[in-house]
Amino acid sequence: MLLLNYNSLLISMPGGSEWILIILAVLILFGGRKIPEFMRGIGRGIREFNDAKSNVQKEIEDGMSEKDTKAANPVNK
Numbered sequence: 785m786l787l788l789n790y791n792s793l794l795i796s797m798p799g800g801s802e803w804i805l806i807i808l809a810v811l812i813l814f815g816g817r818k819i820p821e822f823m824r825g826i827g828r829g830i831r832e833f834n835d836a837k838s839n840v841q842k843e844i845e846d847g848m849s850e851k852d853t854k855a856a857n858p859v860n861k
Contacts, residue, residue, distance in 0.1 A: 814822060
């Protein structure tokens with residue numbers, strides 16, 4: 785029977801030394817000149833995601849208010 789330690793199953797955030805290794809790996813892989821481009825791309829992606837999220841939220845709210853107005857003002861034929 786295989787016994788696993790509960791702590792070995794937990795995944796935690798990297799500590800200080802791990803972040804240093806991650807930053808060094810990024811610098812080695814991308815170089816100092818590519819990092820600003822990379823960050824700009826991430827910023828654009830986040831901005832587009834937030835715009836799409838707000839558009840979807842607005843459409844849902846508009847649809848709910850449209851449904852409420854139709855329920856409040858029924859048309860009798």
